[in-house]
Amino acid sequence: MSDQRGLDFRDLYLLLEAASHNLENNVETVNALNVFPVPDGDTGTNMQLTLKATLEELEQRKPSSMKEFTEAVVKGSLLGARGNSGVILSQLFRGLCRSLDGKEKVLPPDLATAFQEAVKAAYQAVMKPVEGTILTVAREASLAASQAQDLDWGAFFRRVEEAARVALSNTPNLLPVLKEAGVVDAGGQGLLFLIEGARAQITGEVLEKRAKAAEAQTQKEESLEFRYDLQFLIRGQNLKRDKIEEELKPLGDSLLVVGSEDLLKVHIHVNDPFKVLEKVAYHGFLDKLTLEDMQQQYEEFKRSTPPKQTEGIGLVAVCYGPGFEEIFSSLGASEIIKGGQSMNPSCGEILDAINSIPHEEVIILPNNSNVIGTALQAKALAKKKIGVVPTRNLPQGISACLAFQPRKPFSENLQTMEKAIQSVLCGEVTYAVREGSLNGISFQTGELIGLVNEELVAVGNDPNEVCSKLVEKMLEQLPEATVLTLYRGEEILEDDAQEVVDEILNNHPGLEVDLLYGGQPFYYYVISLE
Amino acid sequence: MGQEIGKVFLTREALAKIAGIACTECYGVVGMAKKTPGELIGALLGRENVTQGVQVKINPDGVHLTLFVILLYGIRISEVIENIREQVKYRISSMTHFDNFTLDVVVCHVRDMNSQE
Known part of the structure; x- marks a missing residue:
């Protein structure tokens, strides 16, 4: 021993x-x-x-x-x-x-x-x-x-x-x-x-x-019968195509031997590529050898395509701005409909989106209070099983998306998603298209306004200034909140947005603040607080 | 469950039993507790009365099951719960072809086998 x-x-x-x-x-x-x-x-x-x-x-x-x-x-x-x-x-x-x-x-x-x-x-x-x-x-x-x-x-x-x-x-x-x-x-x-x-x-x-x-x-379908895809050329004189084919046949499948007496191209699927080379080596000189691992390719293919499954539930989200589109896709939305404030998608567009995905059960996130009605219309007309989670704004939509689990039952998903959107506060910084006054705050055309869940709470001239005011108001409404996410619009530069983030962090050191690119038009900032 | 030749009825007791047995076979479950999550269990329920650890509510839109479980200390609870839900769901739907139910799991207690409680 x-x-x-x-x-x-x-x-x-x-x-x-x-x-x-x-x-x-x-x-x-x-x-x-x-x-x-x-x-x-x-x-x-x-x-x-x-x-x-x-x-x-x-x-x-x-x-x-x-x-x-x-x-x-x-x-x-x-x-x-x-x-x-x-x-x-x-x-x-x-x-x-x-x-x-x-x-x-x-x-x-x-x-x-x-x-x-x-x-x-x-x-x-x-x-x-x-x-x-x-x-x-x-x-x-x-x-x-x-x-x-x-x-x-x-x-x-x-x-x-x-x-x-x-x-x-x-x-x-x-x-x-x-x-x-x-x-x-x-x-x-x-x-x-x-x-x-x-x-x-x-x-x-x-x-x-x-x-x-x-x-x-x-x-069987889980693993391939032959792992490698092997291709090469044989150069030589008096190459005997039939003989080579005969020798290689028992080693794999998809065998192809083509060419002339002095140049043959061989293609074969095998598990042991060396054996193939051993067999052909004495016929001539080998050239342009390529070896591909098909198992690997198959696995990569499987890995790269999981969201396109037909089983499970499809998710259709309405949103605007390249940043938001990307966020929703990455969170598992199968289809994105472009739209939102002042460009509401039609019922037909929503139906097209529902039909374009293979899933039989589809959940729609309208992400705008004006789109909820259209989504419900689409639900009534669609032939598939449709659920609408009444998300009134993008932050609610993202919370719903985070709660989404495509392999869970439909009704359970609707429940958890509806629950998820209740704890989110949405803030938006945009500009006034006409003068007026709301909630005792008056504003001029073109002035910037800050809204919390569609209620006017702040007015100003600079997006960052309105944004900070807005955040204060939101925190008053939801003092127990711990996470704030700032989505900057297409007109806001990252450096400017970072200034607001720093300011918020300074005033509220306990808060976790994330800055993301939303790319939305009309809205300088969209803020989510939960 | 409508069938062409008549109807099949499932009692709460039967559902609770299937769910209870499936649940106690799950890895990580060391016991079932009596139905109320507030009052902490005196003793673990034996195998015969696992149904006491399962609440079956019949609502107009379906059946709602709640399992009151005791887990072992020191294992990843989220994964155990996920497995319980999968197993119980699978067992009920495969045995009864009834799947209009929702399922909650309440972890009443965790037991540490090494510190003698």
Whole structure:
């Protein structure tokens, strides 16, 4: 037992990194296994994000002792826990770290005890544990650990991994839904990848990324059959097109060999590009080789297009100004209708927007008191299921947007969004188009006016001056507010707006103030206070 | 639930039981508490009477369920709640094909298993 040495916190850090790395490489495999209880396919991602948060916490803290290391792992995994599997993982880490806490160096018996503590902590968190899940896999692995505690590190981890693998393959026998779907438990699979990663780090083995799910039958569309798109030219003499085609055929699909006797172009989808090159190398000289990772492209494509889903709820927002359009899009609005004060969209425009998105359920944010009526008209005429959240101004619209969760039920969304808009106060700085007096304040044509929820409260000649006055009035109305957001209009320069922000911050140091570009016409500033 | 050959009725008790069992199987839930969130629970409810931890209100526009749960201290509550809602919702709609309900979760208490309470 030559490598029976104690692991210090740096070694454990490396093990955790290796474990996380192996999971990351196999995230798609785990995701493809997710069938319980709803097929949302994100167990792998959830576990990986939990680990990522843990590693980030470690990176930030730069632990210099076992105590600091375990504290960082516990905190990072707790705060970063995502989804059910992430929560369980954080609980496993919690038990593990509690057990390792006081130690300087860890030997296999210590780690075996820590595994048991981890499992104990994880089981504590549930009244009625369901067997055939990540918990089962963790328990079996920890049992193997205690039986293997007298072995050296390599053998110890091999035993643990083996036990986890066996337990995982048994999960369908314990949990009927898994059997029905013909898969093993996703969380358990994730845990196995973690153990495997740690074991490989100990034994110095480099694990290759699995291109496909190897452990069980999985939904095909989640991973491509062939990973790489390979293209190249072969230069030579008397090249035999048919022969080359014959040789390459068994290696992949979408095979194309075209050209002449002295120049052939080859295109193929494969998993092992080297094998292809090996086969063709003796035919001639290779040139213009390109290799593309289609899996990566596919994943990037998936990542870049999630807002265009047809499932879930579509969100249509009415707003004006390039800044606001961007803000609403980034908050999940599927379609933007340009309009607002003095350019109200028509019922037809709203209907067009509703029909242009694929969603069957659509929520409309009118974002102007004059548009609410039109939106309700559109609701009556539309063939889809429509909800109108009566947002009277842009700040309310943004609050509603923030409360929007496209995968939640329609009625629940309407409720939470309507609730969200009640706590927002809206301030606007614009100019008077005619002289008059309101609320005992008189103003001249062209003078600047400040409105709180459409009530006149301030008059002046300089946008910044009116803006500060307005903010004071708003804070009087909503003294418990903590966040103020200032959206500057198209005519206001960023530096000028920053002056107002500084002034507000000076007078109200407790307030959080954000400055954003709204780009709206007619309104110098739009202010949101909540 | 209108069916062509007649009607199916679900009692509050049945709904509460399904929701209660699904909830107690969720990770992070160490118990259910009696219905009123104000009065703090004397003892954890056993599995047989989980229904006492579920409030079922029938409104004209649908059914409203409230689950009163006790969670373990030291886990991320937001994620646990999200999971409870998903699981309970899934369990009820898959078992009964009834989905016109809303669901609230009230965390009555968190328990720390290590400091002996």
